Amino acid sequence: MKIAELQVGHNLVPIRPNKISSLEHTSEKTFAEKTESVGKNFSDILGEKVNNKDDLKFSAHAMRRLSDRQINLTSMDLSRLNSGLKLAEEKGARSSLIMVDKKAYIVSVKNRTVVTALTEEATLGNVFTNIDSVAIV
Numbered sequence: 001m002k003i004a005e006l007q008v009g010h011n012l013v014p015i016r017p018n019k020i021s022s023l024e025h026t027s028e029k030t031f032a033e034k035t036e037s038v039g040k041n042f043s044d045i046l047g048e049k050v051n052n053k054d055d056l057k058f059s060a061h062a063m064r065r066l067s068d069r070q071i072n073l074t075s076m077d078l079s080r081l082n083s084g085l086k087l088a089e090e091k092g093a094r095s096s097l098i099m100v101d102k103k104a105y106i107v108s109v110k111n112r113t114v115v116t117a118l119t120e121e122a123t124l125g126n127v128f129t130n131i132d133s134v135a136i137v
Contacts, residue, residue, distance in 0.1 A: 055112070056082055062105075062114040069119050071103060081105060084135035085112065093133035100137055104128075 056078065058066070066073070073081075077100055084098035088109050095115075098105045102120035106128070107113065118126070 056085060056107075057111070057113045059113055059115055062116050065117045069117065069122060071117050071119060077101075077103075080137045081107075081114070084137040085109060087135045087137070088133050091133060095131045096133040096135055097128050097131050098135045098137065106131065109133075 065071070080100045081098060084100065085096070085107055088096040088098070088107070093109045096107050096109055098107055104118040104123045106115045106117075108115055
């Protein structure tokens with residue numbers, strides 16, 4: 001099978017330096033038109049991702065725990081969680097338990113990701129392992 005046939009079969013458009021061209025057999029829009037219809041090009045998206053590197057993320061597991069344990073985060077809670085993360089980061093921590101009021105969050109400092117969230121009741125009687133720091137904010 002020829003490369004052009006594979007490109008047509010997968011609706012791919014070959015890119016040549018300084019020129020975006022479409023194959024005769026492609027239907028609908030060209031790559032440039034598709035990009036414009038989305039409203040953002042690659043450099044815009046990359047810029048946003050680089051600028052948002054300081055954002056705190058939540059893993060899918062943490063999102064489930066927040067929902068299951070009915071933990072509602074306010075903007076103030078997020079701000080305090082971010083400040084706890086910054087404190088842990090400054091001390092060179094890799095994985096930290098961050099306490100915000102009576103809620104506990106296990107955070108991967110390197111990835112800036114909340115791994116799990118616990119209520120006061122869920123923390124009682126538990127032993128936290130694989131953490132190297134605790135921040136209470």
